[in-house]
Amino acid sequence: MALTMLNELLIEDPSPPVLLYQVSKTAKLDTLNYQSCFMQSVFAHFPEILFIHRTYNPRGKVLYTFLADGPRVQLEGHLARAVYFAIPAKEDAEGLAQMFQVFKKFNPAWERVCTILVDPYFLPLPTLAMEFPTAEVLPSAFHICKFLQGKFYQLSLEEPMEQVLLTSLQSTMCSATAGNLRKLYTLLSNCIPPDQLPKLHSYWLLNDRIWLAHRWRSHAESSRYFQDLEVTTRVLSQFFGTTPSVEQGMTSLLRYMQQNSGDMASYSPGLSPQSSCAPSDVSPQTPKVEQLVEACIQHSLHTICTGPAAQLCLGELAVVQKSVHLIGSGSEKVNIQILEDTHRVQPQPPASCSCYFNQAFHLPCRHILAMLSARRQVLQPDMLPSQWTEGCAASLDNILGSKWSETLDKHLAVTLLTEEVGQLLQHCSQEEFERRYNTLRELADSWIGPYEQVQL
Numbered sequence: 001m002a003l004t005m006l007n008e009l010l011i012e013d014p015s016p017p018v019l020l021y022q023v024s025k026t027a028k029l030d031t032l033n034y035q036s037c038f039m040q041s042v043f044a045h046f047p048e049i050l051f052i053h054r055t056y057n058p059r060g061k062v063l064y065t066f067l068a069d070g071p072r073v074q075l076e077g078h079l080a081r082a083v084y085f086a087i088p089a090k091e092d093a094e095g096l097a098q099m100f101q102v103f104k105k106f107n108p109a110w111e112r113v114c115t116i117l118v119d120p121y122f123l124p125l126p127t128l129a130m131e132f133p134t135a136e137v138l139p140s141a142f143h144i145c146k147f148l149q150g151k152f153y154q155l156s157l158e159e160p161m162e163q164v165l166l167t168s169l170q171s172t173m174c175s176a177t178a179g180n181l182r183k184l185y186t187l188l189s190n191c192i193p194p195d196q197l198p199k200l201h202s203y204w205l206l207n208d209r210i211w212l213a214h215r216w217r218s219h220a221e222s223s224r225y226f227q228d229l230e231v232t233t234r235v236l237s238q239f240f241g242t243t244p245s246v247e248q249g250m251t252s253l254l255r256y257m258q259q260n261s262g263d264m265a266s267y268s269p270g271l272s273p274q275s276s277c278a279p280s281d282v283s284p285q286t287p288k289v290e291q292l293v294e295a296c297i298q299h300s301l302h303t304i305c306t307g308p309a310a311q312l313c314l315g316e317l318a319v320v321q322k323s324v325h326l327i328g329s330g331s332e333k334v335n336i337q338i339l340e341d342t343h344r345v346q347p348q349p350p351a352s353c354s355c356y357f358n359q360a361f362h363l364p365c366r367h368i369l370a371m372l373s374a375r376r377q378v379l380q381p382d383m384l385p386s387q388w389t390e391g392c393a394a395s396l397d398n399i400l401g402s403k404w405s406e407t408l409d410k411h412l413a414v415t416l417l418t419e420e421v422g423q424l425l426q427h428c429s430q431e432e433f434e435r436r437y438n439t440l441r442e443l444a445d446s447w448i449g450p451y452e453q454v455q456l
Helices: 002-012 036-044 093-106 108-112 123-132 141-154 159-174 178-191 201-206 206-211 219-241 245-258 261-265 288-304 306-322 354-363 366-376 397-401 404-424 430-448
Strands: 018-025 029-035 048-057 062-069 080-089 117-120 136-139 324-329 334-338 341-346
Touching: 002 404, 018 062, 029 093, 029 245, 036 206, 048 201, 048 219, 062 206, 062 219, 062 366, 080 245, 093 123, 123 136, 136 141, 141 159, 141 206, 159 178, 159 219, 159 397, 178 201, 178 206, 201 261, 288 306, 288 366, 306 354, 306 366, 341 366, 354 366, 404 430
Parallel strands: 048 117, 117 136
Antiparallel strands: 018 029, 029 080, 048 062, 062 080, 324 334, 334 341
16 A cells, blocks of 8 residues: 555656665665755755764664755755755665666766765665765765763763753754854763763764864854754654654655745745645554644643744644653653754643743743653643733733844844853853953953953
8 A cells, every 4th residue: 555655646646756665575665765856956056065874763764865955055944955866775795776766867966076974883884885986985074062961961960960961962063163163072071971981972073074074154144054954853753753654654755845945936946836745644643642642732831821822833743643652750850852853841830941942932842742742641731931821911922923133133132142151151160150250350451441340
C-alpha cells in the first residue's frame, strides 16, 4: 500500500521528480533516491557546499538528506534547502557508494562541490572522499552544537552551571571567532569533571578549519541558520524518525514537500511558483488512547488559558504529537526529549521548563505538555501564572495581535542581550566580574562620554 502511495506521488506532481527505489523479497522498501525538479534546480545553482544530515528510523534504516549550504544560499522555508533524499540498502561502503553514484548521475554539478559538512560521527569518510575526491569533508557547526548541548544535559550539572554552559555555547555558535571558541574551550575545561571532559571532544572547538566554513555569518544570520536547521531536522524526525514503517514515513515526508512546494518555488531561481496545496494530516495515526489524552489536554488549555495563551500552547502541543520520548523521571524533575531537543521539566506547580518558550512566556511548553501526555494528565490552573489564566489577561490580546515594530524588535534584542550578560556576570569569580564590569564601563563611556554618569 505504501509503495503504491509513493508511485501516486509521481502522478500527482505536475513536474515529475526523480524517484528510484528497490524493494526486498518481503516487499519492504530497501533503497530510495528522490529529487524533485525544484531540489535539482537548487543544487545546480548552489553546489559549492553540501550539508548532509542523517535521520534514523526505528526499523534501523537511515535517511540521508542533502542540503545546499554556504553564503550564496538565501532560501527560506522548511526544507527549502533540501536537494536530495536517499535511503541506502546498508550503511556500508558498497551501499553508500551506490547512493552517491546515483546522486552524481542525476546531478552533473557534483563536480563543483568544494566542501561537504557532516556530523562528527560520520564513519564512511573514505567512501565520501572517494566519490567526491576534490571536496573537503568537515564536521558541521550545527552537529557539533547539538552534540555538546546533549552532553550538557546528560551530565546532570547544577542548573546555574548548566545554564552558563548553554548560554555560552549559544553565544559562541553565533559568533564563532577564534577568541570565543578558545573561551568556550577554557570554560569546559574548568567546569566539566575531568573524567567526563574527554567525552565532549572539546578539541573540535580549536580546529579552526571547521569554523571557517561557518564564521562568515553575522550573529543574526547564525541565529537564523541554526533555527532553520533545527526546524528542518525536527520535520525529518517527525515524518521519518518516529514512524516504524519506512514506506509510510517517506510517503508522508514527500507529500509534505509537495504541499509546501508553492512556498518553496517562490524562492526558486529557475522554477515558476506552483499553487500550494492545503495542508492535511499526513502523519501516521495514533492510538485512540493517545487521541483521547490529547483532546483532554486541548480542552483543559481552552478552559484554563486566555485565547492567546491557548493558541501558543496548542502550537507546542502540535509538535508533541507523535514525536514524544519520555527519557527520564525522578521525584522532583522529569527529563523530556522531543525529537532532537532535550530540556528539563519541573512538574511541581507552577510548572517550569528550561526551554526558551517557557522561560520567555511562562506558559506550558511542548515539554511540559509531553509530560502531561505521558502521565495521562491534563493542565491544572496552578500550573501557569495568573496573568495567563482566563479572565485575568484580556489586554494581552492586543499585545500578541499587534504588528511588528522595529523599535520593539530592537528593545527585545537589547533585553535578551542584557539578561544574557547578567547571567554570565552572576556566575563568574569576583576577579572576572571586575574585569568584565570595567569593560562595560569603558564601552558605555565611549558611547556617551565619561563626563556623564552612566548607570550600568
